[in-house]
Amino acid sequence: MSCSVIYHKSLEIAPAAVVIPVPGIEAHAMKKYNCIVLDADEDSLRITGEYIQNTPFFSLTGSYSSVFEAMAGLLNQKVDLMFCETEMPGFSGIEFVANIVERPKVIFITGSRQFALEAFDLNVVDYLIKPIQPERFMSAAQKALIQLNHKEKKDSDSQPGEPGYIFVTSNYALIRVNLSQVTHIEGLKDYVKIYTADQQSPILTRMTMKSIEEKLPSDTFFRAHKSFIVSISKIDVIRNQRIQIGNHLIPISDSNYDIFKQRINA
Numbered sequence: 001m002s003c004s005v006i007y008h009k010s011l012e013i014a015p016a017a018v019v020i021p022v023p024g025i026e027a028h029a030m031k032k033y034n035c036i037v038l039d040a041d042e043d044s045l046r047i048t049g050e051y052i053q054n055t056p057f058f059s060l061t062g063s064y065s066s067v068f069e070a071m072a073g074l075l076n077q078k079v080d081l082m083f084c085e086t087e088m089p090g091f092s093g094i095e096f097v098a099n100i101v102e103r104p105k106v107i108f109i110t111g112s113r114q115f116a117l118e119a120f121d122l123n124v125v126d127y128l129i130k131p132i133q134p135e136r137f138m139s140a141a142q143k144a145l146i147q148l149n150h151k152e153k154k155d156s157d158s159q160p161g162e163p164g165y166i167f168v169t170s171n172y173a174l175i176r177v178n179l180s181q182v183t184h185i186e187g188l189k190d191y192v193k194i195y196t197a198d199q200q201s202p203i204l205t206r207m208t209m210k211s212i213e214e215k216l217p218s219d220t221f222f223r224a225h226k227s228f229i230v231s232i233s234k235i236d237v238i239r240n241q242r243i244q245i246g247n248h249l250i251p252i253s254d255s256n257y258d259i260f261k262q263r264i265n266a
Contacts, residue, residue, distance in 0.1 A: 061073075182196050187209035
């Protein structure tokens with residue numbers, strides 16, 4: 001398979017704010033799917049990133065100009081959708097995607113139609129030709145949303161019920177934490193403090209807020225602030241955009257306040 005580099009004509013600049021509409025759904029009520037972009041062309045990388053950032057159900061979590069950077073991005077985070085150029089310097093985007101073991105959904109972006117059949121053999125979501133027009137991106141984004149929602153529902157239906165506990169490492173031991181006892185969690189850079197109703201002192205463990213949030217059931221826990229996760233059932237009082245749980249006061253960030261009020265039906 002050819003791995004030569006195709007140098008594309010200059011790209012049209014995407015509008016600054018092309019927002020992908022979803023009828024009947026408010027942006028803040030939507031789940032956001034993590035997206036990365038792989039493209040050696042800086043203009044194309046930027047433009048695709050702008051489209052993603054203006055799509056209410058997408059979150060841009062990585063922009064990479066090399067295959068090796070993209071590999072690291074796939075290993076270090078949960079990626080739901082990858083926008084990938086078909087030809088990279090020294091690599092075929094088609095071969096790269098074909099060899100990803102746990103492959104996210106993929107949309108190819110390219111200046112050439114010659115790889116379309118090979119791309120769709122990989123069951124990709126779509127194949128976008130540069131310069132990407134807003135209408136085509138919107139169509140591809142909607143296809144991706146339908147497929148991602150379907151995959152999430154299928155995964156959820158096939159999984160057994162959550163066990164109600166997690167194990168964390170603390171003081172060189174694995175400690176079982178019963179989620180029903182957790183009141184709130186505080187983030188401290190690379191560590192988190194887990195506060196529970198049955199212990200006076202919090203459990204200190206080396207984890208990021210993102211990694212522990214992924215272990216918690218989203219129907220009972222809420223990320224109120226970049227540094228705090230709360231158990232909704234343990235909330236005593238909400239006043240002046242602060243949550244009180246026992247003697248602890250926890251701020252609610254401006255960006256999460258409206259979502260929080262919806263969660264508690266306030």
